[in-house]
Amino acid sequence: MDNAKAAKTREPLFHIVKRTDIPFWKGWLIRIAAVLAALVVCGIIIVALTGKNPFEMYQYMFEGSFKTERKFWKMLQDLAMLLCVALAVTPAFKMRFWNIGAEGQVLIGGLGAAICMKLLGDDGAQLSNELLLPITILTAVVFGAIWGVIPAIFKANWNTNETLFTLMMNYIATFLVAYFLVIWVPSGSSSLGKQKYGKLPVIGNDYLLIILIVLALTIGLYIYLNYTKHGYEISVVGESVRTARYIGINEGKVIIRTMILSGALCGLAGYLIAAGLDQTVTTESAGGQGFTGIMVAWLGKFNPLAMMLTAGLIQVLNQGAGQISQDFDVSGALPSVITGIILFFIIGSEFFINYEVHFRGHGGKRGKEGVK
Amino acid sequence: MEKIPAIRFENITKAFGTKVVANKNVTMDIEKGEIMALLGENGSGKTTLMNMLSGIYRQDEGQIYIDGKEVQITSPKDAYELGIGMIHQHFKLVDVFTAIENIAMGMDKKETGSNKEIAEKVREICDKYGFDVDPKKKVYNMTVSEKQTLEIVKTLYRGANILILDEPTAVLTPQETEKLFSVIRNMKADGKSIIIITHKLHEVLAISDRVAILRKGEYIGTVLTPEASVQSLTDMMVGEKVELDIERPDIEYKEKRISVSHLTCLDKYGVKALDDVTFDAYGGEILGIAGISGSGQKQLLEAIAGLQRCEKGSSIVYYDTSNNIESELVGLTVSEIKKLGVSLAFVPEDRLGMGLVGSMGMSxxxxxxxxxxxxxxxxxxxxxRDLAIKVRDELEVKTPGVTTPVRKLSGGNVQKVLVGREIATEPTVMMAAYAVRGLDINTSYTIYRLLNEQKKKGVAVIYVGEDLDVLLALCDRIAVLCGGKLNGIVDGRTATKEEVGLMMTHLQDAAVNNEQEEQANG
Incomplete structure (x- = not known):
C-alpha cells in the first residue's frame, strides 16, 4: 500500500494516448514490425518445443504456397474462394447486420447446384450443357438469397435478433443437405460422388476461372459499396438507423435488399464449390469458410480491396501450416499454434496503430512499437 | 501565510495528434470552499482540462497539485482517491440498479458495509446538504434531475472534496436548477471546492465566486464574479467585442404555411405525449415552442416531419401558396412528404444520433x-462536396477537412454543419429543436442570425427552445406546451418570462386558451 502511494508521486512509466492520425507508411511499418516480432516469438517456441531449426520451418511454410506452380495456383484459387465468402458477408456487416449464417447460405447454394447437376443432367432430365449451366448458377444464387433473406424479413418486420437467427439457419442447411444425401445415396455412404454434368467450365488451367470471377466480384462490390446510392444507404443504416429514418430511408427495405445480395453471393460461392471445386455436395462443403470469411472481412475493415490482402495472408498461413505438418515430424497442432501467434500479433498491432505509448522522461516523444 | 489552493494547475499542455492543441500552458488555482465557473467557447479546452483532473486523459506537460502536493493522476481511480469527483453530462449509472446499488457499485463490501449502513450514510449526506434521494428507487424510474442528484450523492459518498460539474443545468427546469444551486451553496459552505462548466452566463453570475476563462486552449484570466457582467465575460471569452442583442425583424406579409389541428400522438409507452394540439404556423415568422422538456415538443416536430405516428382525428395541412395546393401530411412517410414537393428542414435535438452520421465527413x-x-x-x-466547402467557409466550421468524421468536431461546429445543410435545402418550413443547447454564445448568435435570415426569406420557422429569455427575444409568437397540451399562444413582443413560466407548469382553462390564441393570431 505504501509502495503504491509512493509510486504515485513519480510520473508513471508510460501512458497511452489515442492517435488522431497516423501517416500511411507508419501504419504499415507497425504491421510489418508486428509480423517480424511474431516470427521471432514463434521461433523461440519452435526451438523450445521441438529443437528444430525455425528458419527451415519458415522456409517450408513459405514453400507451402510458392514452391511449385501448382501450389501457387492452388493457393490463389483457395484464396479466391475464401475471399468470395468474405465479400458476400461484407454488405451485411457494413450494415451492422451480423450475418453469421454465411456457412449455411454457401451450403444451401451448393445444394441448389448439386440438385440441378444431378436431376437435370444426363442422368436425369438430360438438358443440354448450355442450358444446364445458367440454370445451375441461377438456382444456387436464388437458394442462397432465400436463405439470406429469411432472417432479414424477420429482422425488418419484427426486429428479431439476426445473429441467432442466421446461426440457426446454418444447422437447418446442414441437415437439409444430409437429408438429400440420404435420399440420393440409399447405401448409406455420405458421399454423393462426383457429378459429371453441369460443372464449371475450365479456361486456361483448372484454377483460373474461379480466380477471375472472384476478382470481378471484388471490384464490383467495391464500386457498389462506395459509389452507388445503395452502398450509401447501407452505410447510413449501419451507422445510425435513426438518421436513416430521419432522412427517409426505409431501413427495412435496405436490410432485405442487402441480405438478398449477401445471400446471393454466398449462393454463388456455394456454386463455385459444388460445381467447380468438388463437383459434389457434402455437409462439409462450406468447410468453415463462412466463419473464416467473416474474419477476413473484419481484418480488411470491410474494404474489398484490403480484403484481398487479408484473405491472402490467412490462406498462405493455412497452406504453410499444412506443409509443415506434412514435412516435419511434429505434432499437427504446432502449425496451428504458429498461425495463431502470427494472427494475434497482426491483430494486436492495430492497437499500436490506434494508440501511441508515451514513455516517462521523453517529453511526449513517440513510444516505439514494441508489440506485446 | 499564503493560502494553499485546493487545486493548482501548472503549465498544463495537452495535444491531440500534431494538429490540435487542446490546452496550452494553463496555470490556475481553485481555492477551498470556492465555486469556480469555467468558461470558454466550444473547443476552448474546458472539458479536456477537467478530464485530466479526473484521470481520463493524461497531460503531455505540466503538473497538477492537490492541497499543495504534486500528484500523478493516471486513472479515474486515482482521482477518486484524491477526492476528485466529476459529474458528466451523460450520467454513468446502471439503469436497472437502485440508488444504493449504484452508489456502492465497484466498492468493496468490507469498506461499505451492509446496504443498511450505506443507506444510513447516504441519508446523512442528504440531510447535510439538502438532497432528496430515495435509496430503493431504480434508476430507470428516475427523472433527469433525480439521476443527477444521485450522481452527486454518489461522488460525495466516496469522499469527494472537489466536484466538477459539466453542464449540469442543460437538462434541468428552472426550478430544478434553483434546487441544484442551493445544494451547491451548501457544499461550498462545507468547504468543498466546486468547478462548474456552463455556457449559461446568467447562471455563472448567479452561482460562482470566481470565473476562469479559457480561449483556444489558453488560460485568459480569472475574474471575481461580482465584478463581471454578461457582456464583459463574453468579450473575454471571444476575445473581441460581441453584440449581444437578438434581432427580431418585423415582417409585414405573412402567409399561412402549416395548420396543425387536433394533433394527438402517443409516446413509446402508449401514453399521450401530445393531446389535441391545434395551431397555425406562418411563413415569415418564428414560432417558438416553450415547455418543460418532455412536454411533447419532440413528438410535435417529428409528427410534422413524418416520423411520428398520429392518432385518429389528427391533421397537419401544408399550404403550398405558390401553387395553391393544400396537402394533408398525417399518415405520410418522410419520403412521401418530400415527393409532394414540401421542403421541410429539420434540425433535431439529437444532432449526431439523428441529424448526422457521426462517422462520416461533412461531405x-x-x-x-x-x-x-x-x-x-x-x-x-x-x-x-462543393456544398460542404461552401458551408465550411460561410459558417466558419472549424474542421481539419470535409472528410474528417463530424463526430470529431466540437458541438458548435457539429451544429453548424447540420443547420448549414438544412438551410441549403431551401426550405419553406424550418424546424429546430434546442438548436443552441451546449453551444457557446458566439455560435448561438450565429444560429439566431441564420434563423432570422430564413424568416426574412418567408420561411415558417418553428423553434423549440428552453431558454425563455431567448424565446422572448427571438420569436414572434410562443406556443406553450404543458403536459402534452397546448396551453396557449402568446405574443413574443409583449409576454413576460413569468407569464410563460407559469403557463409551462399550470394548465389553463380551455376557454381562456382559445381566446388567447385568437388574440395572438389577430
Whole structure:
C-alpha cells in the first residue's frame, strides 16, 4: 500500500494516448514490425518445443504456397474462394447486420447446384450443357438469397435478433443437405460422388476461372459499396438507423435488399464449390469458410480491396501450416499454434496503430512499437 | 501565510495528434470552499482540462497539485482517491440498479458495509446538504434531475472534496436548477471546492465566486464574479467585442404555411405525449415552442416531419401558396412528404444520433439530403462536396477537412454543419429543436442570425427552445406546451418570462386558451 502511494508521486512509466492520425507508411511499418516480432516469438517456441531449426520451418511454410506452380495456383484459387465468402458477408456487416449464417447460405447454394447437376443432367432430365449451366448458377444464387433473406424479413418486420437467427439457419442447411444425401445415396455412404454434368467450365488451367470471377466480384462490390446510392444507404443504416429514418430511408427495405445480395453471393460461392471445386455436395462443403470469411472481412475493415490482402495472408498461413505438418515430424497442432501467434500479433498491432505509448522522461516523444 | 489552493494547475499542455492543441500552458488555482465557473467557447479546452483532473486523459506537460502536493493522476481511480469527483453530462449509472446499488457499485463490501449502513450514510449526506434521494428507487424510474442528484450523492459518498460539474443545468427546469444551486451553496459552505462548466452566463453570475476563462486552449484570466457582467465575460471569452442583442425583424406579409389541428400522438409507452394540439404556423415568422422538456415538443416536430405516428382525428395541412395546393401530411412517410414537393428542414435535438452520421465527413453528411437526386444508380459526390466547402467557409466550421468524421468536431461546429445543410435545402418550413443547447454564445448568435435570415426569406420557422429569455427575444409568437397540451399562444413582443413560466407548469382553462390564441393570431 505504501509502495503504491509512493509510486504515485513519480510520473508513471508510460501512458497511452489515442492517435488522431497516423501517416500511411507508419501504419504499415507497425504491421510489418508486428509480423517480424511474431516470427521471432514463434521461433523461440519452435526451438523450445521441438529443437528444430525455425528458419527451415519458415522456409517450408513459405514453400507451402510458392514452391511449385501448382501450389501457387492452388493457393490463389483457395484464396479466391475464401475471399468470395468474405465479400458476400461484407454488405451485411457494413450494415451492422451480423450475418453469421454465411456457412449455411454457401451450403444451401451448393445444394441448389448439386440438385440441378444431378436431376437435370444426363442422368436425369438430360438438358443440354448450355442450358444446364445458367440454370445451375441461377438456382444456387436464388437458394442462397432465400436463405439470406429469411432472417432479414424477420429482422425488418419484427426486429428479431439476426445473429441467432442466421446461426440457426446454418444447422437447418446442414441437415437439409444430409437429408438429400440420404435420399440420393440409399447405401448409406455420405458421399454423393462426383457429378459429371453441369460443372464449371475450365479456361486456361483448372484454377483460373474461379480466380477471375472472384476478382470481378471484388471490384464490383467495391464500386457498389462506395459509389452507388445503395452502398450509401447501407452505410447510413449501419451507422445510425435513426438518421436513416430521419432522412427517409426505409431501413427495412435496405436490410432485405442487402441480405438478398449477401445471400446471393454466398449462393454463388456455394456454386463455385459444388460445381467447380468438388463437383459434389457434402455437409462439409462450406468447410468453415463462412466463419473464416467473416474474419477476413473484419481484418480488411470491410474494404474489398484490403480484403484481398487479408484473405491472402490467412490462406498462405493455412497452406504453410499444412506443409509443415506434412514435412516435419511434429505434432499437427504446432502449425496451428504458429498461425495463431502470427494472427494475434497482426491483430494486436492495430492497437499500436490506434494508440501511441508515451514513455516517462521523453517529453511526449513517440513510444516505439514494441508489440506485446 | 499564503493560502494553499485546493487545486493548482501548472503549465498544463495537452495535444491531440500534431494538429490540435487542446490546452496550452494553463496555470490556475481553485481555492477551498470556492465555486469556480469555467468558461470558454466550444473547443476552448474546458472539458479536456477537467478530464485530466479526473484521470481520463493524461497531460503531455505540466503538473497538477492537490492541497499543495504534486500528484500523478493516471486513472479515474486515482482521482477518486484524491477526492476528485466529476459529474458528466451523460450520467454513468446502471439503469436497472437502485440508488444504493449504484452508489456502492465497484466498492468493496468490507469498506461499505451492509446496504443498511450505506443507506444510513447516504441519508446523512442528504440531510447535510439538502438532497432528496430515495435509496430503493431504480434508476430507470428516475427523472433527469433525480439521476443527477444521485450522481452527486454518489461522488460525495466516496469522499469527494472537489466536484466538477459539466453542464449540469442543460437538462434541468428552472426550478430544478434553483434546487441544484442551493445544494451547491451548501457544499461550498462545507468547504468543498466546486468547478462548474456552463455556457449559461446568467447562471455563472448567479452561482460562482470566481470565473476562469479559457480561449483556444489558453488560460485568459480569472475574474471575481461580482465584478463581471454578461457582456464583459463574453468579450473575454471571444476575445473581441460581441453584440449581444437578438434581432427580431418585423415582417409585414405573412402567409399561412402549416395548420396543425387536433394533433394527438402517443409516446413509446402508449401514453399521450401530445393531446389535441391545434395551431397555425406562418411563413415569415418564428414560432417558438416553450415547455418543460418532455412536454411533447419532440413528438410535435417529428409528427410534422413524418416520423411520428398520429392518432385518429389528427391533421397537419401544408399550404403550398405558390401553387395553391393544400396537402394533408398525417399518415405520410418522410419520403412521401418530400415527393409532394414540401421542403421541410429539420434540425433535431439529437444532432449526431439523428441529424448526422457521426462517422462520416461533412461531405458525406451533406449527401444525406441530396443523394437520391437523379436516376443514376451512382451517387453524385461532387455537389455535396462543393456544398460542404461552401458551408465550411460561410459558417466558419472549424474542421481539419470535409472528410474528417463530424463526430470529431466540437458541438458548435457539429451544429453548424447540420443547420448549414438544412438551410441549403431551401426550405419553406424550418424546424429546430434546442438548436443552441451546449453551444457557446458566439455560435448561438450565429444560429439566431441564420434563423432570422430564413424568416426574412418567408420561411415558417418553428423553434423549440428552453431558454425563455431567448424565446422572448427571438420569436414572434410562443406556443406553450404543458403536459402534452397546448396551453396557449402568446405574443413574443409583449409576454413576460413569468407569464410563460407559469403557463409551462399550470394548465389553463380551455376557454381562456382559445381566446388567447385568437388574440395572438389577430
Amino acid at each position: 458525406d453528411n451533406m449527401m444525406l439530403r441530396s443523394y437520391k437526386k437523379g436516376h443514376s444508380i451512382f451517387t453524385d459526390r461532387k455537389t455535396p
